[in-house]
Amino acid sequence: MRITRLVVVPLAALTWLGLAAPCADAGGLSVPVQYTKLDNGLKVVLSPDPTAATAVVAVYYNIGFRIEPKDRTGFAHLFEHMMFQGSANLGKMEFIKLVQKNGGLLNGSTRFDFTNYFQIVPPNTVKTILWAEADRMRSLAITQDNLTNQQGVVKNEVKVNVLNQPYGGFPWIDMPQVANVNWYNAHNFYGDLEDLDAATLDDVKRFFETYYAPNNAVLVVTGNVDAPQTLGWIREYFGPIKAVTQPAKPDIAEPPQQEEKRASKSYPQAPRPALAVAYHVPPRFSPEYYAMGLIDQILLQGDDSRLYQALVRKGGYTGEVEGGINYPLGTMFDVNGPTLWMSSLFHDRGRSADDILEAFDTEIEGVRTTPVDQATLDLAKVKMRSRLYGQIEQFSGMGLANLLACFALFDDDPALVNRLEDEFAKVTPALVQRTADQYLRRTNRTVLTVEPKPESPAAAGDVR
Amino acid sequence: MRRLPALCVLIATLAAAPASAQKQAPPTPGTPKDFVLPTPTRFTLPNGLKVTMVQYGAIPKVRVLLSVAAGNVEEAASEVWLADVTTALMTEGTTKRSGAELALAAARMGGSIGAGAGPARASVSGEVLSEFAADMVRLVAEVAQTPAFPAGELERIRADKLRQLALQKSTPQGMAEAKFAEVTYGDHSYGRMFPTEAALEGYTIDQVRRFHEAKFSAARSRLYVVGRFDRAAVEQAAREAFGGWKAGTATEPPRAKPTSARVVHVVDKPGAVQSTLIIGLPVIDPSHPDWIPLSVTNTLLGGYFSSRVTSNIREAKGYTYSPSSSVNSHPGDAYWAQSADVTTAVTGASLKEIFFEIDRLQAEPPSEAELDAVKNYQAGTFVFQNSQRGGISGQLQFLDLYGLPDDYLTGYVRRVRAVTPATVQEMAKKYIDDARATIVVVGDRKVIESQVSEFGPVK
Numbered sequence: 065m066r067i068t069r070l071v072v073v074p075l076a077a078l079t080w081l082g083l084a085a086p087c088a089d090a091g092g093l094s095v096p097v098q099y100t101k102l103d104n105g106l107k108v109v110l111s112p113d114p115t116a117a118t119a120v121v122a123v124y125y126n127i128g129f130r131i132e133p134k135d136r137t138g139f140a141h142l143f144e145h146m147m148f149q150g151s152a153n154l155g156k157m158e159f160i161k162l163v164q165k166n167g168g169l170l171n172g173s174t175r176f177d178f179t180n181y182f183q184i185v186p187p188n189t190v191k192t193i194l195w196a197e198a199d200r201m202r203s204l205a206i207t208q209d210n211l212t213n214q215q216g217v218v219k220n221e222v223k224v225n226v227l228n229q230p231y232g233g234f235p236w237i238d239m240p241q242v243a244n245v246n247w248y249n250a251h252n253f254y255g256d257l258e259d260l261d262a263a264t265l266d267d268v269k270r271f272f273e274t275y276y277a278p279n280n281a282v283l284v285v286t287g288n289v290d291a292p293q294t295l296g297w298i299r300e301y302f303g304p305i306k307a308v309t310q311p312a313k314p315d316i317a318e319p320p321q322q323e324e325k326r327a328s329k330s331y332p333q334a335p336r337p338a339l340a341v342a343y344h345v346p347p348r349f350s351p352e353y354y355a356m357g358l359i360d361q362i363l364l365q366g367d368d369s370r371l372y373q374a375l376v377r378k379g380g381y382t383g384e385v386e387g388g389i390n391y392p393l394g395t396m397f398d399v400n401g402p403t404l405w406m407s408s409l410f411h412d413r414g415r416s417a418d419d420i421l422e423a424f425d426t427e428i429e430g431v432r433t434t435p436v437d438q439a440t441l442d443l444a445k446v447k448m449r450s451r452l453y454g455q456i457e458q459f460s461g462m463g464l465a466n467l468l469a470c471f472a473l474f475d476d477d478p479a480l481v482n483r484l485e486d487e488f489a490k491v492t493p494a495l496v497q498r499t500a501d502q503y504l505r506r507t508n509r510t511v512l513t514v515e516p517k518p519e520s521p522a523a524a525g526d527v528r
Numbered sequence: 529m530r531r532l533p534a535l536c537v538l539i540a541t542l543a544a545a546p547a548s549a550q551k552q553a554p555p556t557p558g559t560p561k562d563f564v565l566p567t568p569t570r571f572t573l574p575n576g577l578k579v580t581m582v583q584y585g586a587i588p589k590v591r592v593l594l595s596v597a598a599g600n601v602e603e604a605a606s607e608v609w610l611a612d613v614t615t616a617l618m619t620e621g622t623t624k625r626s627g628a629e630l631a632l633a634a635a636r637m638g639g640s641i642g643a644g645a646g647p648a649r650a651s652v653s654g655e656v657l658s659e660f661a662a663d664m665v666r667l668v669a670e671v672a673q674t675p676a677f678p679a680g681e682l683e684r685i686r687a688d689k690l691r692q693l694a695l696q697k698s699t700p701q702g703m704a705e706a707k708f709a710e711v712t713y714g715d716h717s718y719g720r721m722f723p724t725e726a727a728l729e730g731y732t733i734d735q736v737r738r739f740h741e742a743k744f745s746a747a748r749s750r751l752y753v754v755g756r757f758d759r760a761a762v763e764q765a766a767r768e769a770f771g772g773w774k775a776g777t778a779t780e781p782p783r784a785k786p787t788s789a790r791v792v793h794v795v796d797k798p799g800a801v802q803s804t805l806i807i808g809l810p811v812i813d814p815s816h817p818d819w820i821p822l823s824v825t826n827t828l829l830g831g832y833f834s835s836r837v838t839s840n841i842r843e844a845k846g847y848t849y850s851p852s853s854s855v856n857s858h859p860g861d862a863y864w865a866q867s868a869d870v871t872t873a874v875t876g877a878s879l880k881e882i883f884f885e886i887d888r889l890q891a892e893p894p895s896e897a898e899l900d901a902v903k904n905y906q907a908g909t910f911v912f913q914n915s916q917r918g919g920i921s922g923q924l925q926f927l928d929l930y931g932l933p934d935d936y937l938t939g940y941v942r943r944v945r946a947v948t949p950a951t952v953q954e955m956a957k958k959y960i961d962d963a964r965a966t967i968v969v970v971g972d973r974k975v976i977e978s979q980v981s982e983f984g985p986v987k
Binding site: 113115116117118152153154156157160161162164165166167168169170184185186187188189191192195196199212213214215216217218219220221223224225227228229230288333334335336366367368372373377380382383384410411412443446447449450453454456457460 | 551552553554555556557558559560561585586587588589619627628631632634635636638639640655656657683684687688689691692694695697698699700800801802804832833834839842843844845846847848849850869870871900901904905907908909911912914915916
């Protein structure tokens with residue numbers, strides 16, 4: 065495909081005009097970042113914003129589903145649920161009610177490399193919320209009834225999101241299991257129902273005592289707060305919690321892939337075939353990683369992207385190509401180990417996966433064999449910047465807290481948020497081509513297809 | 529279409545455990561800071577286009593939204609999803625540029641442009657970096673006024689819509705919503721969630737052009753610009769780019785007359801590991817004075833994690849993951865509904881608990897403490913809603929759709945705070961009448977039929 069009439073993006077697109085935004089100026093992002101470590105090892109990041117109507121309190125623990133116990137698939141996520149079931153001073157439902165009755169929102173989530181807990185609250189309630197977060201970091205207190213109840217809830221979560229869906233775990237649970245070979249990257253992280261059932265109160269206690277320690281966590285507070293006062297409360301509530309020696313991290317490295325892999329899943333309730341393609345990506349924050357971020361913009365993100373043009377507009381194979389790095393559970397910024405760049409689409413019978421792959425490969429080979437022109441690269445950088453700003457403001461400041469937490473937890477460098485644009489700016493057409501050539505080779509990818517319900521005469525009409 | 533994989537806890541429940549004497553109490557929150565809603569600026573063009581602008585936020589981005597009276601409610605019975613096909617084709621090119629060029633123009637502004645149809649309204653919108661606000665206004669105007677409707681793209685868009693239809697109809701949530709809509713709204717457009725394949729296959733490019741010609745015009749549209757932007761430049765762009773648009777005629781869409789009856793509608797999904805439930809009935813719409821008290825009542829009953837139904841069927845019983853109730857509205861009508869996906873074996877038990885909670889609320893008022901928590905939650909989340917560009921443009925559109933004054937927003941927190949326990953009980957009795965509630969169950973009929981038959985005649 066060709067994008068015609070590409071002109072150089074004017075400089076104005078690369079910088080902010082003189083709008084009085086505290087977080088951005090002509091030099092790019094400048095988010096306030098105050099980074100402290102308490103004596104017990106707890107990392108603390110504060111990012112005050114006096115213009116915000118709300119505040120965010122987020123705690124990220126350095127334990128994701130990737131490294132959960134081998135005989136307990138889904139345990140990291142089940143455990144996340146337990147953190148809402150009670151602590152020394154807050155019984156079951158009391159944490160949740162405390163946040164909600166103060167006008168706040170809360171949630172938790174489990175990802176490859178972290179488990180997080182966050183509250184978006186009126187700024188005047190931050191002290192109360194910090195006290196409650198410290199209480200559950202210090203003193204999980206749950207019963208067998210709580211565990212049994214949440215085993216039921218989590219099994220229903222797996223059912224509603226996977227087992228009772230026509231496409232099951234395609235592609236988000238299925239692809240990591242076929243694209244990876246190291247168990248830590250390749251197991252069913254939502255959990256087999258038997259494993260979820262097998263979890264005991266002892267497992268819960270041991271997991272909490274091991275991983276839920278201040279020296280394995282970061283606390284982020286953003287929004288309309290006074291930094292010195294907030295830090296004072298944090299020292300008061302979190303300071304006395306004891307550090308715990310952390311076990312050695314298992315080897316999560318994924319061996320280099322040598323041959324293209326093909327896999328097929330049969331989903332008899334699915335009305336149409338589907339296709340996903342995933343490549344292993346460069347190491348986190350290497351120059352190639354930033355280049356991969358821009359390749360994603362060029363090939364996959366937005367209706368102007370090459371794959372959209374080729375597969376949707378020109379080929380008419382599908383209405384939409386979804387995907388990205390660490391898709392769909394996160395972004396290139398919030399994962400700390402082997403991850404994939406994935407594209408995924410639904411298509412009709414009568415258009416074979418191989419035909420679609422041929423059109424797909426034309427675009428992939430394009431970036432591998434021909435350097436992108438400067439205008440294309442500049443456009444990718446504008447899109448990346450806009451997307452970054454979108455992430456930062458997402459969910460009333462939770463998006464910013466997510467970046468700060470991950471950069472503190474994984475890189476010990478939350479201020480990286482202000483240097484991302486510089487890192488992307490350094491990417492050259494030559495680096496894009498080199499990265500594409502090395503990582504977008506067929507031998508580095510996995511193709512996953514969905515076999516839908518058998519064709520019936522009534523379904524013949526969908527061959528178009 | 530499909531539920532976003534979340535792996536989230538999705539907060540929930542009720543019953544406060546009595547705190548033991550040794551427990552510490554949480555520190556008391558400080559004094560709340562004032563929250564002031566951003567003030568809109570409004571003007572109307574001579575052709576009738578109403579423009580609303582709100583300066584908001586610190587991030588230099590802007591949202592431009594053109595809302596048009598061209599939603600599914602404007603379709604004839606034989607035209608289901610014609611609005612969807614029309615709007616999908618609008619971004620496939622204008623008289624000035626191709627679809628690819630449109631996408632590229634928006635991408636250069638750091639954003640994208642899209643068009644789509646909802647039950648009540650259609651929209652053309654984009655979100656871009658601030659310095660391109662006026663450019664985006666012009667691009668939205670171009671797409672709204674001069675789509676080329678390339679005949680060659682119709683087959684592709686048709687195939688996309690057929691595929692979307694098949695995918696949506698294959699999820700249990702899609703099946704349940706379509707059945708609930710059908711039995712609640714009957715022959716009205718809101719009762720026809722999905723077209724037949726044959727109908728989709730029949731739409732012609734001339735039909736698309738006629739739909740656009742009749743429904744897209746200045747007097748039928750409103751433009752919202754929310755975020756950081758140069759106000760004078762945006763106003764000038766709006767006047768220039770939309771000033772020449774034909775006025776057209778603003779028409780009232782046909783009002784729906786939703787009904788309900790205590791009948792269990794079973795949609796068979798053999799082998800399903802869960803039953804997808806919707807229990808609901810028509811209620812008053814947002815222009816009625818009971819709207820906010822009813823909304824508070826809904827939150828307490830099933831609308832947030834600490835609600836009674838969630839506390840019961842999730843946090844006490846473990847029957848389900850993400851139950852929730854809501855009040856959903858169109859201009860002129862609304863319905864209340866509780867939804868839940870529950871393990872098949874406890875389908876009947878879940879219905880029993882949901883009705884138990886409705887009956888309990890009708891029988892006795894909630895405590896002041898329980899209601900205060902709901903009111904604080906609702907006031908707090910109202911602030912969040914109004915702290916995001918999308919939320920603000922949504923609220924402004926809501927005011928316009930229902931003919932509500934700005935006071936609806938500025939007085940919202942005050943009205944929420946005025947709701948009393950007795951009012952909540954009265955709302956539950958008056959509106960959430962379980963004797964009239966429609967029940968939809970998508971599940972394994974042979975397993976669940978005996979479980980659900982005690983809740984009403986089974987269809």
